[in-house]
Amino acid sequence: MSYRAFRIHRSKTGEHSAAMEQRELTDPAEGEILIRTRFSSVNYKDALAGTGSGKILRDFPLTGGIDSCGDVIQSRDDRFKEGDQVIVTGYGLSFTHDGGYAEYLRVPADWAVPLPDNLGPYQAMALGTAGFTAALALHRMESNGQQPEMGPILVTGATGGVGSLAVNLFHGAGYAVTAVTGKDDQHDYLKLIGASQVLSRDELQLGSHPLEKARWGGAVDNVGGETLAGLTRTIKPWGSIAAIGLAAGIELNTTVMPFILRGVSLLGINSADCPHALRSKIWQRLATDLHPKHLDDIVDRVIHLEQLPEVFDEMLKGEVRGRILVQTMMD
Incomplete structure (x- = not known):
């Protein structure tokens, strides 16, 4: 089975390139989960990585995107089962590991946080990193x-x-x-x-x-x-x-x-490597006492994976306000 992903490459001579590609889906290894993604988001770090303007990725090629949220469809870890909704942000996403700009994402289960009851995938990625x-x-x-x-x-x-x-x-x-x-x-x-x-x-x-x-x-x-x-x-x-x-x-x-x-x-403040226990606590607070009252006003727009390059350029020019979400899976 193939799926779409926004892939970032660097040639042997250091030339940057990035585009949508078809990837083959692989089963999770022991201790991993496979997620059918719903939403991601665009962060400044994503724009640097996606355009090659910053030295963000440590391995090439990789799928971009430091945020992801979706449904577990396969699990090789007892903490998660099929149908669980999870958030994955930071860690090695779009750094040493494929990121969230794809229809499917396979990650270590240690990186996943259960989606809190009061948040949906859209809200979770409106918050994101x-x-x-x-x-x-x-x-x-x-x-x-x-x-x-x-x-x-x-x-x-x-x-x-x-x-x-x-x-x-x-x-x-x-x-x-x-x-x-x-x-x-x-x-x-x-x-x-x-x-x-x-x-x-x-x-x-x-x-x-x-x-x-x-x-x-x-x-x-x-x-x-x-x-x-x-x-x-x-x-x-x-x-x-x-x-x-x-x-x-x-x-x-x-x-x-x-x-x-x-x-x-x-x-x-280092969100990427935040300890898991504290990470879970912060997400619970974002779903309860810290939940933003103007989240809908802060979301500027929702885009599709194919629109990432133009949004990256806007962000690096300082033309973006608030948050931009990426709908990764077309139902």
């Missing part, structure tokens, strides 16, 4: 002592997938949220999904002294580089910064002053 990452940031910050009364949470890169969901999740958890964006035409959207204040990127003045006026209770940073460095100088005492992205660069030029004089914490 982006929603999981935002929720993991909230969880880690609150575990580190973050509370709404400490002051507003600043969210950078707020119109992206992680940013949009962070705005909505923190708002739903009782925090005042200040959203930062370079898209001046998206201020109304950010207010709709929960921002109490929206700043244009040029309005975000972070200064250059080792310590500046403390303005924010905490922050979720999707940008990195100088923005992240500036945030360390402007967070209130005992606040946390969740570091998620690197769109503005990988270097971090700051001092120890915010950490030793204000007790500021810098928390790294």
